[in-house]
Amino acid sequence: MYGLSICRDELRKFTHARDSHHRLWVNIRLDCGKAMKGFTIPFKDIKATDVALVGGKNASLGEMIRSLSSTGIMVPDGFATTAMAFRYFLSYNALEKPIANALARLDRTNYHNLGETGAAIRSLFLAAQMPPDLSGEIAQSYRELISGTRKEVAVRSSATAEDLPEASFAGQHESYLHISGEQEVVEAVQRCYASLYTDRAIKYREHHHYAHSQVALSAGIQKMVRSDLSASGIAFTLEPESGFRDIIHISGVWGLGETIVQGTVNPDEFLLFKPSLQKNFNPILEKKKGDKGIMLVYEKDENGITGTIQKITPSEKQQQFVLPESEIITLGKWCLDIESLYNRPMDIEWAKDGEDNRIYILQARPETVQSKQNTAHMTQYKLRQHAEVLASGQAVGSSIAKGRARLLSDPSQASKLQEGEIVVTDNTSPDWDPILKKSAAIITNKGGRTSHAAIVARELGVPAIVGCNDITSKLQDGQEITVSCCEGKTGFIYEGLLNWEETTIDLSAIDMPLHTKVMMILGDPEKAFQLSFYPNNGVGLMRMEFIITHSVKIHPMALVNPEKVKDDEIRKQISRLTTGYEKARDYFVDKLAEGIALIAAAFFPKPVILRMSDFKTNEYAGLMGGKYFEPHEENPMLGFRGASRYYNDLYREGFQLECEAVKKVRTTMGLSNLKLMIPFCRTVLEGEKVLEVMAAFGLDRKIDPALEIYMMAEIPSNVLQAAAFAKLFDGFSIGSNDLTQLTLGIDRDSSIISALFNEQDPAAKEMISLVIRRGRAAGIPVGLCGQAPSDDPSFARFLVEEGISSISFTPDALLAGIENILLAEQEYI
Numbered sequence: 001m002y003g004l005s006i007c008r009d010e011l012r013k014f015t016h017a018r019d020s021h022h023r024l025w026v027n028i029r030l031d032c033g034k035a036m037k038g039f040t041i042p043f044k045d046i047k048a049t050d051v052a053l054v055g056g057k058n059a060s061l062g063e064m065i066r067s068l069s070s071t072g073i074m075v076p077d078g079f080a081t082t083a084m085a086f087r088y089f090l091s092y093n094a095l096e097k098p099i100a101n102a103l104a105r106l107d108r109t110n111y112h113n114l115g116e117t118g119a120a121i122r123s124l125f126l127a128a129q130m131p132p133d134l135s136g137e138i139a140q141s142y143r144e145l146i147s148g149t150r151k152e153v154a155v156r157s158s159a160t161a162e163d164l165p166e167a168s169f170a171g172q173h174e175s176y177l178h179i180s181g182e183q184e185v186v187e188a189v190q191r192c193y194a195s196l197y198t199d200r201a202i203k204y205r206e207h208h209h210y211a212h213s214q215v216a217l218s219a220g221i222q223k224m225v226r227s228d229l230s231a232s233g234i235a236f237t238l239e240p241e242s243g244f245r246d247i248i249h250i251s252g253v254w255g256l257g258e259t260i261v262q263g264t265v266n267p268d269e270f271l272l273f274k275p276s277l278q279k280n281f282n283p284i285l286e287k288k289k290g291d292k293g294i295m296l297v298y299e300k301d302e303n304g305i306t307g308t309i310q311k312i313t314p315s316e317k318q319q320q321f322v323l324p325e326s327e328i329i330t331l332g333k334w335c336l337d338i339e340s341l342y343n344r345p346m347d348i349e350w351a352k353d354g355e356d357n358r359i360y361i362l363q364a365r366p367e368t369v370q371s372k373q374n375t376a377h378m379t380q381y382k383l384r385q386h387a388e389v390l391a392s393g394q395a396v397g398s399s400i401a402k403g404r405a406r407l408l409s410d411p412s413q414a415s416k417l418q419e420g421e422i423v424v425t426d427n428t429s430p431d432w433d434p435i436l437k438k439s440a441a442i443i444t445n446k447g448g449r450t451s452h453a454a455i456v457a458r459e460l461g462v463p464a465i466v467g468c469n470d471i472t473s474k475l476q477d478g479q480e481i482t483v484s485c486c487e488g489k490t491g492f493i494y495e496g497l498l499n500w501e502e503t504t505i506d507l508s509a510i511d512m513p514l515h516t517k518v519m520m521i522l523g524d525p526e527k528a529f530q531l532s533f534y535p536n537n538g539v540g541l542m543r544m545e546f547i548i549t550h551s552v553k554i555h556p557m558a559l560v561n562p563e564k565v566k567d568d569e570i571r572k573q574i575s576r577l578t579t580g581y582e583k584a585r586d587y588f589v590d591k592l593a594e595g596i597a598l599i600a601a602a603f604f605p606k607p608v609i610l611r612m613s614d615f616k617t618n619e620y621a622g623l624m625g626g627k628y629f630e631p632h633e634e635n636p637m638l639g640f641r642g643a644s645r646y647y648n649d650l651y652r653e654g655f656q657l658e659c660e661a662v663k664k665v666r667t668t669m670g671l672s673n674l675k676l677m678i679p680f681c682r683t684v685l686e687g688e689k690v691l692e693v694m695a696a697f698g699l700d701r702k703i704d705p706a707l708e709i710y711m712m713a714e715i716p717s718n719v720l721q722a723a724a725f726a727k728l729f730d731g732f733s734i735g736s737n738d739l740t741q742l743t744l745g746i747d748r749d750s751s752i753i754s755a756l757f758n759e760q761d762p763a764a765k766e767m768i769s770l771v772i773r774r775g776r777a778a779g780i781p782v783g784l785c786g787q788a789p790s791d792d793p794s795f796a797r798f799l800v801e802e803g804i805s806s807i808s809f810t811p812d813a814l815l816a817g818i819e820n821i822l823l824a825e826q827e828y829i
Contacts, residue, residue: 691728743761
């Protein structure tokens with residue numbers, strides 16, 4: 001490759017050249033020396049700064065090969081045709097003027113003739129002749145690439161703008177896979193050239209005000225990875241919904257990865273925590289198995305021509321994750337290295353070769369949606385009304401939209417969609433882009449969070465619900481609906497046009513108290529990443545019950561002693577949920593650990609205090625299989641709950657599973673910010689028993705000195721014996737609701753005497769005051785979890801005056817609580 005380094009600047013310079021006679025291009029090549037390949041460049045000789053020469057996609061591939069091969073990252077080798085080659089193709093065939101004439105006739109108001117215009121220009125490209133010297137050089141580079149290896153390559157488009165090297169044209173142009181043979185490669189390059197004028201690409205450039213003549217097309221010819229025999233997918237080096245930066249989100253399917261982008265399948269999804277990955281802990285916070293019902297593979301037709309077809313995924317593969325944990329972690333480390341190389345969040349394509357069983361990086365480009373969001377400003381959405389839920393799926397975004405549902409089967413029905421209507425379809429592809437810009441929301445039967453519909457919805461800033469399965473059969477064309485994505489990872493489609501409220505918050509303008517820590521009350525892991533952007537000092541109360549109810553769903557003792565579950569239907573449900581686990585009890589540990597880890601990671605390294613399970617017996621009985629393990633109690637509120645369960649033979653083995661989940665989060669995943677809290681501990685002796693049981697189950701503070709265990713102060717005995725309890729526990733958290741009801745002798749669930757329940761009652765306040773003072777005297781922190789400090793400024797003043805260490809609020813009460821604490825600190829401190 002002598003002459004390449006000498007002439008690189010000349011190549012960049014002449015990328016801009018235009019001459020109707022191709023003699024100029026030949027002279028450029030001769031000037032650079034006979035060994036110079038003016039029209040093609042090997043990936044290994046391409047730098048990140050060569051975007052104007054070979055486009056962003058190819059520049060990225062070259063940079064990764066140059067910079068990351070030594071780290072073990074595998075990138076398939078290849079070469080790129082230059083932007084100069086594309087200009088030469090245009091000049092050789094005198095295409096500039098016919099293209100300009102066709103574009104001059106484009107209706108730039110309604111784009112009614114967009115399809116006609118695009119088709120006409122593409123036909124010009126496909127009817128043109130590939131210059132012999134250009135085709136010869138492509139063929140020669142192809143021969144050198146495949147020497148001694150498999151013959152198949154992928155031919156991918158990589159567009160670039162002469163004066164806009166940072167412009168992104170992701171998803172606008174075509175790629176051709178499993179191409180074999182010199183002539184076939186040359187023809188694929190020509191088809192890539194033609195794809196510069198797909199309808200969506202034309203509309204994209206018009207929308208972004210890019211002059212069409214400024215954009216050139218480089219084709220990347222890359223060794224083919226046989227992911228059709230294995231798996232492939234996408235990775236983001238941030239959480240794609242919230243923009244949370246410490247997450248790597250990996251999705252994968254069996255076969256070719258186009259099914260993810262097309263949204264034809266729900267993929268497996270994996271969330272990795274970067275700090276754990278960097279410190280060699282197990283970083284996998286969550287593994288979510290998709291149905292992966294369809295896989296795209298290569299197959300020869302009756303004429304012996306290889307093409308892609310969709311096949312039903314074998315049932316055993318549907319039940320398997322596409323990657324083992326070791327490869328998920330390896331891929332996560334590669335993503336970290338790639339992000340570090342570019343110093344920005346990245347969108348990465350990966351594939352696993354079914355022949356050599358190696359993972360390869362096919363592409364890496366900057367993530368362009370969440371990384372540009374201003375997390376200092378947030379808009380909260382909250383429905384004011386509810387109605388019949390028509391369907392649900394995976395939520396994309398956190399907003400709400402309403403309008404008429406417009407059922408569309410393909411992009412040709414674009415004229416049916418009116419501005420502000422909601423697109424409802426099976427799935428979308430890049431050809432839908434011009435249509436979706438008119439929509440208020442998007443709903444699809446198929447697809448996951450990395451499908452095309454999800455990606456476009458984020459770019460447009462509209463809500464989407466994907467993976468609804470059969471939504472197109474449930475909605476009528478023109479039906480009025482409301483799309484809600486503000487209720488967590490699950491999105492809901494409601495009947496009718498509902499009202500909602502929006503609150504825009506400037507988080508950067510919020511001052512935090514200096515002396516009183518402001519913490520949050522959380523239970524839903526799905527909201528953790530978004531809520532972590534709110535001003536806070538950590539999580540003062542994480543409710544385990546929410547995770548068990550919504551994620552685990554099964555009573556732990558039904559997994560420990562499955563023979564006691566007599567209902568055949570319940571046994572079948574348990575069997576379905578625990579499929580893939582050699583031991584059913586491991587299902588409980590994994591699912592509970594995932595939910596806990598998501599919240600602990602979202603707020604890391606701030607403290608997150610997890611309350612161990614505090615179901616009442618009637619609530620435990622409602623879990624799958626629970627009725628076979630729970631006694632009937634007349635007053636569960638004062639019965640077999642909290643600490644008394646943990647050492648009792650009726651639940652001891654269930655508590656062991658809780659402890660194993662916690663140990664996994666702290667020691668295996670490395671989330672050392674997780675603290676524990678024991679609820680409803682009636683006596684000091686009971687506290688000692690619980691701590692002994694926890695130590696036996698692997699949560700021993702002698703072995704793990706950094707482990708802190710708090711106690712809920714919610715029973716009068718906790719207050720009266722606070723000094724003794726303080727010798728056992730590392731901190732107190734006042735549960736003001738239970739403490740008030742037990743001090744006043746009121747069942748807070750009783751509607752008859754509910755008016756008497758008052759946290760401001762002098763007796764209740766005296767109990768709170770006593771426990772704060774006694775905790776402080778013992779040198780341990782004392783917090784409070786409750787609504788009153790946000791509802792009533794005087795109650796916040798009382799707590800601050802007494803010297804409370806922290807106050808925890810639900811997210812909707814957080815900002816009011818902060819304001820009340822600030823006022824109190826100004827007055828008393």
